[in-house]
Amino acid sequence: MKKTIKRTIYGVLLVLVVAVGAGVHAVWPFLAYPVVDVQISRVAPQPIRGEAEAELPQQFMAGIAVRDITPPIGIPKMGYSAWARDADGFRNRLKARAFYLKPVDGEPLLVLQADLPASSLVLQRRVAELVAANTDVAVHNLSIHATHTHSGPGQYFASDFYNVFGSNRPGFDPEVFEFLAEQMAAAVQEAYQQRRPAKIAIGSTQMYGATKNRAMGAYVRNENVVDKQENDAAALRAVNPLITLVRLDGLAADGSYQPMGAFSTFAIHGTGIPPFTHPYHGDVWAFFERQLEANIREHYQPPWPVVHGPFEANHGDNNPNYRTGLRGDIETRRIGLALAQRAWQLYRSLDDQLTDQVTLYSAQRELDVLDLSDEDKGMLCERAVVGAATVGAAKNDEVFPISYLPPFQRGWPDDPVGDCHGEKRWMLSKLQAWGLQPWRYPHRISISAFRINELLLVGLPFEITFEAGNRMADAVATAAGLQNVELAHVVISSHTNGFFGYSTTPEEYSAQWYEGGHTIYGANTTPFLARESAELVASMLRQPGYYDLPEHWQFNLLSAHYYPKAVAPEGKRVQLLPPAFTDATTHQEPHWQTQMLDVSPSHINLHEPLLSIEFSDDGKHFSVLTDQQGTPVDDEGVDLQIIYDGDSDAGMARYFLRWYNPEIAAPGRWYRFRVEARQGQDTFFSSPFR
Incomplete structure (x- = not known):
């Protein structure tokens, strides 16, 4: 009996020591790391004037450009948090692709696609600041959309929380940040300079089999989901299967219109490459990108490089459908090439749908969760809190033993106690609120939208689950319908202009799987975003060029430096x-x-x-x-x-x-x-x- 009591006491003490150690490790960067002050202004773009304006034809214009954004060896990688590893090279290089679109009347749109783990508000604001002097692109016309590869760099985010905990090492790295900003700005400027008369076509197709829902135990809680099965067959159905593609053709020297490329959306996590790997890798997206480009080049033989820039739709619970036990390069290639083949069929089907009659609007609004108006309060929690299920990791990314311990295991909700976070089991309990002040978390939400003819896309800085995206799409489509705008395609794009964790439905949140634990502002995040997105779309359609943004941004971020130190070579290759x-x-x-x-x-x-x-x-x-x-x-x-x-x-x-x-x-x-x-x-x- 005494031995049993002793073992119990030792076990409790061990748990306490581990908890305290984890808490100290988590809080240490907030106590010891220096702070860098990043200040960015909303700069008015440079209008086209004089002879240059007169020389431009009065028709739809488009330009596309690419820049490489592969950082150096040694940068921490983001996406798998502590399970990630510093980059030791690349399997394939990371790119940023800029798509400049300008209607006859009205403001331009700049869609900037990036092979990055997530988008970033401070990065988007900085890129807009850099390009304002040399383009006509304003900050509210530019949106950064990410592929969400989990094999890309971190350390460039607008919040301490994701700079510290998103990667395997903590801190905002000013050199990584400025490298990304300058390369992406160069892509924007070149796309603007390369603009030419163009035509556009938009289409969509379904692609089942490439993805499966990884959170069925949460998904089946949705009240509108009739099929409550949780088997593999059901998981293959509970996904967003749409590839939506915007094709751009440009006027060539011989007077014909030739393919310039396309940007597209699909809902799939960039997790074909597993944790604990070192090289940079574009994941399934790398094969999707390059193979479609190669098919276009070979078939049409245009007189310029072809560019394909795919990025996320509402993908939060949609994983690559890799075969059990085979996750890695081989399966990543297989899935990416399958996506490229389906997109190629779609691309060719648009041959006879190209038009130079283009209606184009864009809009953007920024909300500070810590300073909401009375009208906006009441749905989001007053402060962010991360659930213990987040540490347990998503399905198929479990790490023994922590992912299987009851406090961290998925599907282990707390009893609702009346606070805003409801069923969420707080990581480190109240120590989280003590160690991490509310402003350390992401709190400035940028909501963006654009309409191109029959396509409406809303971009949000969240990982949005399949059903959450469906509800948001219904809300914005209703808002467009009230403005008598007919739409064929509505896309909710995750990872746009920032990163706020997840957005699940209230029902999914109640299950507290990984996605619900990582919904940091509470159960009503999706209803809030649906309402705000619908209001932004309505404002955009009533008032083209609408924006509601500050004049200035200031980001105070805990910093660290990971760029390799210069060493003069004295030997020979x-x-x-x-x-x-x-x-x-x-x-x-x-x-x-x-x-x-x-x-x-x-x-x-x-x-x-x-x-x-x-x-x-x-x-x-x-x-x-x-x-x-x-x-x-x-x-x-x-x-x-x-x-x-x-x-x-x-x-x-x-x-x-x-x-x-x-x-x-x-x-x-x-x-x-x-x-x-x-x-x-x-x-x-x-x-x-x-």
């Missing part, structure tokens, strides 16, 4: 290991690999051209290798990888180079890796292999 082939296995794609000595990560700019493959039919004279569609085999694609393998001496470092899914050679054909010159180092060529 050399090959350390000859290329060797690894055959395919159940979990591994076939690939060639070599190891080389190169400059330190501080001089490896991953956003610049780096790797490519060359071939030779005699082993002596090499040329750039292209694939079957005529595209160079280089790091603009999805199959060349660089991985940092540690520092060496003389300011150098070791790297693995890999070529996945290589060409099956004809007899006598040779290949070699090529690494571009940099930092006084000559172009590197591996030894030939076949």
Whole structure:
């Protein structure tokens, strides 16, 4: 009996020690990290005047541009929180794609797509500030939409909460932030400069089988859901299957209109690549992006590069439908290519629907949850609180044992006690409110909307579940109907201009799965957002160019620096290991690999051209290798990888180079890796292999 009591006491003490340790670890950055002050002004854009204006044809105009936004090696990755790892290279590089649209009358629209884990209010405001002097794009005409890859960088958010807890290491990194802002602003400016007379077509198609609902225990609580089954077949049905695509064709020198590209939406988490992985990766979106681009290039052969920028619809509980036990690169490719094939069919079906008659409106409003008007109060909680279910992680991302302990396990709601957060079981109980003041959480909500002909898109800084998005779509469609606007497509886009966690329905919230635990402003978040979105849409349709934004923004953020420290190279590039082939296995794609000595990560700019493959039919004279569609085999694609393998001496470092899914050679054909010159180092060529 005494031994049992002792063990119980020791067990309780151990739990208390762990809880206190976790609390101290969580609060430490808030006590010790320096604060950086980011100030941004709402700058009026530069209007087109004089001769330049007179030279422009009076018709619909569009421009598209791309910039690479792959940060350096060593940046913490965001999406899997503590289970993430610092980036050690890339499997495929991350991009930002800018789509500039300008009607004959009225203001332009700038849709900025980014291969990032989430959007960011401070980033959107900064990009708008940077482009105002050189474009006619105002802050309320620009929206940043993310793919939500969980293999991208963190440390660029507008709240301490997500800068500290969204990644594996804490703090807002001013260098990561400014790098992203400058690259994205450059894409916007180029898209504006490249504008030309254009035509547009909009369509949608269904894609079942690529996704499945990961939170069926919460989803079936919705009062309007008749089918209460929670099996795999039901999970494949409880998803948003729509690919919605906006195609843009531009006027070429020969007088014809040729494809420029498209942006599209789909509802799928960027979680095909699991936690604990290191390289940057665009996830399923990388294959979706590049394959559709390749199909357009091959089929239409336009006189310019083609750009596809897909981003999230309401995806909060919709996961990639990867096969059990096979999650990773192989399944990510399979799902992404399936999306690209369906989108390609849709793209081609729009050939005869292109028009230069374009109605285009955009609008944006900002609300501060900590300073709501009397009219807006009463639905959102006065302060944000994170539920214990958030620590337990989403289904299929569980980590033993924490995800299975009752306080953190999904479906473990608290008894409602009358406060605004209802069934939510607070993480760290009242210690959370003591350690994290309300302003540490995201609290400035940017709601944006745009209409392009028969398409209405509302962008929100939340991860919106399938049913929550349905209810929001109904609300905004009703608002449009009251303005006598007929719509064929209504899209609710997650991860737009910020990040606030999740938005579930009140019924889903009551179940306290991961998504409900991560709905940080309470059970009525979705009804609130539906109401506010409908009001914004009504204002936009009544008053084109509507916005309600401050003149100035100030963000005080806990900061840290993760950019690699500069190390002067004193050695020379050399090959350390000859290329060797690894055959395919159940979990591994076939690939060639070599190891080389190169400059330190501080001089490896991953956003610049780096790797490519060359071939030779005699082993002596090499040329750039292209694939079957005529595209160079280089790091603009999805199959060349660089991985940092540690520092060496003389300011150098070791790297693995890999070529996945290589060409099956004809007899006598040779290949070699090529690494571009940099930092006084000559172009590197591996030894030939076949």
